[in-house]
Amino acid sequence: MNHFDVIIIGGGPAGMQAAIRLGNFNYKTLIIEKEKSIGGKLTQWDKLFPDFYSAEELLQNLTRQLNENVSILTEQEVKDIENTSENEWTVKTADGQYSSKALLIASGYDFFNAKRKEEFGYGIYPNVITSVELEAMIKNGKITTLDGRIPQKIAYLQCVGSRDEKVGNHYCSINCCICAVKQSIEVKELLPDVEQYCFYMDLRMAGQHYEELYRTSQEKYHVQFIRGRISEAASTFDNRIQIKAENTLLSTPLKLTVDLFVLMVGMEASETTRFISQKFNISNEYGFLQSKQRYCSDNETEIKGLFLAGTCKRPMTIPKSLKDGDAAANAIFDYLKNR
Amino acid sequence: MNNFHPFVLPFTIGTVVLFIILFALFVKWLLQMDKTQKTTALKNIISFKTLKAVWEAVRECLFHRNIFRTNPVLGYMHLSFAFGWFLLIVIGKIETTFYSGTFWDEFWLAIFFRFFEDTSVTFSGSELFTQLMDACLLFVLSGIVLAVIKRFYSKIYGMKKTTKHTIVDKIALTSLWCIFPLRLLAESATAGIKHNGGFLTQSLGNLLVGLPLEHITLPLWWMYSIALCLFFLFMPFTRYMHIFTEMLLVFLRKWGVTENNQKTGYTNIELNACSRCGICIDVCPLNTEAGINNVQSVYFIKNTRYGTLTKEIADNCLMCGRCVQACPVGIESTLIRQIMRKKECFNNKDYYQYIPDKEEKQISEEKEVIYFAGCMSHITVSIPEAMKHIFAAANVKYWYMDENETICCGRPLMQQGLDKQAETLRQKNTEKILSSSIRTLVTSCPICYKSFTEEYHLPIEVLHHTQYIDRLIRQGRIKVNRSDIKVTYHDPCELGRGCKIYEEPRHVLHAVAELMNVKMEKENSLCCGYNLANTQLELEDQMKIRNAAINNLTAPKPDTVITSCPMCKRALQHGINVNIKDIAEIVDENIAK
Ligand code: SF4
Ligand code: SF4
Numbered sequence A: 001m002n003h004f005d006v007i008i009i010g011g012g013p014a015g016m017q018a019a020i021r022l023g024n025f026n027y028k029t030l031i032i033e034k035e036k037s038i039g040g041k042l043t044q045w046d047k048l049f050p051d052f053y054s055a056e057e058l059l060q061n062l063t064r065q066l067n068e069n070v071s072i073l074t075e076q077e078v079k080d081i082e083n084t085s086e087n088e089w090t091v092k093t094a095d096g097q098y099s100s101k102a103l104l105i106a107s108g109y110d111f112f113n114a115k116r117k118e119e120f121g122y123g124i125y126p127n128v129i130t131s132v133e134l135e136a137m138i139k140n141g142k143i144t145t146l147d148g149r150i151p152q153k154i155a156y157l158q159c160v161g162s163r164d165e166k167v168g169n170h171y172c173s174i175n176c177c178i179c180a181v182k183q184s185i186e187v188k189e190l191l192p193d194v195e196q197y198c199f200y201m202d203l204r205m206a207g208q209h210y211e212e213l214y215r216t217s218q219e220k221y222h223v224q225f226i227r228g229r230i231s232e233a234a235s236t237f238d239n240r241i242q243i244k245a246e247n248t249l250l251s252t253p254l255k256l257t258v259d260l261f262v263l264m265v266g267m268e269a270s271e272t273t274r275f276i277s278q279k280f281n282i283s284n285e286y287g288f289l290q291s292k293q294r295y296c297s298d299n300e301t302e303i304k305g306l307f308l309a310g311t312c313k314r315p316m317t318i319p320k321s322l323k324d325g326d327a328a329a330n331a332i333f334d335y336l337k338n339r
Numbered sequence B: 001m002n003n004f005h006p007f008v009l010p011f012t013i014g015t016v017v018l019f020i021i022l023f024a025l026f027v028k029w030l031l032q033m034d035k036t037q038k039t040t041a042l043k044n045i046i047s048f049k050t051l052k053a054v055w056e057a058v059r060e061c062l063f064h065r066n067i068f069r070t071n072p073v074l075g076y077m078h079l080s081f082a083f084g085w086f087l088l089i090v091i092g093k094i095e096t097t098f099y100s101g102t103f104w105d106e107f108w109l110a111i112f113f114r115f116f117e118d119t120s121v122t123f124s125g126s127e128l129f130t131q132l133m134d135a136c137l138l139f140v141l142s143g144i145v146l147a148v149i150k151r152f153y154s155k156i157y158g159m160k161k162t163t164k165h166t167i168v169d170k171i172a173l174t175s176l177w178c179i180f181p182l183r184l185l186a187e188s189a190t191a192g193i194k195h196n197g198g199f200l201t202q203s204l205g206n207l208l209v210g211l212p213l214e215h216i217t218l219p220l221w222w223m224y225s226i227a228l229c230l231f232f233l234f235m236p237f238t239r240y241m242h243i244f245t246e247m248l249l250v251f252l253r254k255w256g257v258t259e260n261n262q263k264t265g266y267t268n269i270e271l272n273a274c275s276r277c278g279i280c281i282d283v284c285p286l287n288t289e290a291g292i293n294n295v296q297s298v299y300f301i302k303n304t305r306y307g308t309l310t311k312e313i314a315d316n317c318l319m320c321g322r323c324v325q326a327c328p329v330g331i332e333s334t335l336i337r338q339i340m341r342k343k344e345c346f347n348n349k350d351y352y353q354y355i356p357d358k359e360e361k362q363i364s365e366e367k368e369v370i371y372f373a374g375c376m377s378h379i380t381v382s383i384p385e386a387m388k389h390i391f392a393a394a395n396v397k398y399w400y401m402d403e404n405e406t407i408c409c410g411r412p413l414m415q416q417g418l419d420k421q422a423e424t425l426r427q428k429n430t431e432k433i434l435s436s437s438i439r440t441l442v443t444s445c446p447i448c449y450k451s452f453t454e455e456y457h458l459p460i461e462v463l464h465h466t467q468y469i470d471r472l473i474r475q476g477r478i479k480v481n482r483s484d485i486k487v488t489y490h491d492p493c494e495l496g497r498g499c500k501i502y503e504e505p506r507h508v509l510h511a512v513a514e515l516m517n518v519k520m521e522k523e524n525s526l527c528c529g530y531n532l533a534n535t536q537l538e539l540e541d542q543m544k545i546r547n548a549a550i551n552n553l554t555a556p557k558p559d560t561v562i563t564s565c566p567m568c569k570r571a572l573q574h575g576i577n578v579n580i581k582d583i584a585e586i587v588d589e590n591i592a593k
């Protein structure tokens, strides 16, 4: 039986939350997920800011709430989508074809490919890593350099691939500032002797309890925040990373050698998101999907029966994505009822 | 005197004045050349080069071969004007020589011959001459028709933009366009009376017979003469000055004269040799990609010539050299631009602040090469990394000269017209280079390479890493495997058009991968848009230019795009996700263990 009321493309937080709601509304719902399991980027996270809530617990919580109306297909990449008739959507994957009355896109984001900022040496020097890789180490409870040493000094660099007109991303990714604060605290707890430096353009602590956490990271965990851009990174003979930067508050050049250099990578439209935004011609300038109207119909699109949720629209935090999934389910409910 | 009539006076005066002005200007410009330019020219005057120059002058100034190559219709237009007119003068002169039995007849006779011709005088070949002259006239007229069409519909010439005119230009242009139709009418009218026309003028003359020809003929000859006069008088102040200046330029260039780093008489000659054909507008990425169409060589040259150059125009150029490559006259407009950008900067200190005070220690060990990565390579770190591996694989001992303290080669400052600052950097680097006794310098950056080879005058061998790697492979010092990766190659402006290095990188790439061709390559390669030479360009426009280059390179669907310039690499890397590598990286990956 390949016909559903709603198909959701992407089983991340937004897609899952929408599925929970739609299932509760008694709609037959299908989630199509390209990875092995649902959860999206949540699966790569250990604890969430600002309260260190466990990502795994959240995921379990969400999974538990999915009822029998929701089917899940994993490891299925969307090959094509068609708006077959007025009220009918067809989604083709490598293995099959599925149809529905409404389609919800929750195809999310990808991390910025740090190799595109070659000056930071990612992919070239072993001890330059991304925030995602650092999170994996935190999750494992073991932070080492590639050659197995315990790092003495770690530097973080904010806004890698965000707010950078050279790579064409003018926007802020919202999550990374506070994420670096969170990670630096976790790292310090694992490695009490480590010295940490965080390079930023400006720190955006725009959520509840973010500012407090930022304060704690300085007062209690002694993370040093330096306003300045890093111009280049180079490897030393012993595989440490030498950073050249400018402290823009003091207007002085600065050189620093660290054991780990963490790039806080930003968010870009994922490949599926790009594919869909181009296919239906609802792309914004960065390849994210454009909703009908930001204020009152942020889950609808110009196309009937096509809905959006979560970070396929723009960078969002996890709570925001979840709420957006809820909102999308409500919008779909209204649509199906009045159809 | 039966070969005189007052209507020849405007023409005569115009011609005399024109040649006086031309002579004066040419003498002035030649004297304004600087010492080295003068000595170079004098040294080569009596040599085979002069003969070559004659040939080139004929080929370019009469036949316009280069324009023909780029744009056949435009070429034909220029050819019919220049060569047709030339033939009219030469054949006309031969005709009157036969007619009057002497070469030394009145010089205007050839121009107004049909009017003065005494039909009772017969001379050998007179019929043939008449027909020939008509044929030439028809040839020129066909060019005028094309020129008129071009003015109004430049698109049919495949040109997106045609050049804009000044008032003086317009007068000269109008009189030029009138000359030959007036000549046709005047000769036809005369033929109607005297029956001395050829296939064209006689046929038209016969058609005119019904009209009161006795009253029309003379005014037509007057108008013809006045049109000539106006054209000649205005010519030195218009684009048409290129007709004669181009010839002078051809000779000087053949004698080895080039632009120096300041404005000289030679610069003036180059400026005046521009025919404003507009070919440079169509090849300029600023125009084709970003829609900026008032800064290209033709406008830059015009503004410089008339003293109306603004900083915005001078600075808005990538120095990518596509226009120079395409210019049929071969004007080195990027060099002139560099000269015109020259500026004094008062705060010198800032330019060298980053240079360390303490001298590095002398290198004592025996080493084979100096490796200079260049500032740009320091932010595309995989390039020097790959070079290190290659040096190691080839067992080459090298001194990494700018590993810790990079001193810029100075070329970006040169391009901005900051000569003194650049000179200081050159001195510092030269001292460093000569402090070792190593005889080969390898650099990873085409900008540095051009600077080291052209601006440094080093007594040692300088190679770009494409050349060096090619040499290592040829000498068998590194062994590489040929992978089945498909690649396309981006010719960096500075390495390709700038230094004419096209073959070495291709040879290297053939050895390690499957090299695919792209539409615009070698001389025609597209600029990556990130060139440091342009300080005016908005980032958005820069990206449009870059994307055009990316599209060109990814069209054949390669696995990887290869370049050999850190700046190009960065530019392309910042674009949409393309896999982009430097040539050193792909070689490094394919070294046989
Ligand atoms: S959240 Fe912070 S680090 Fe991330 S893009 Fe915005 S300002 Fe930069
Ligand atoms: S600079 Fe060269 S290509 Fe451009 S208009 Fe002048 S002659 Fe033509």
Ligand code: SF4
Binding pocket: B283, B284, B285, B286, B295, B296, B297, B316, B317, B318, B319, B320, B321, B322, B323, B324, B334
């Ligand atoms: S050098 Fe390049 S950017 Fe400058 S005018 Fe010529 S074609 Fe245009």
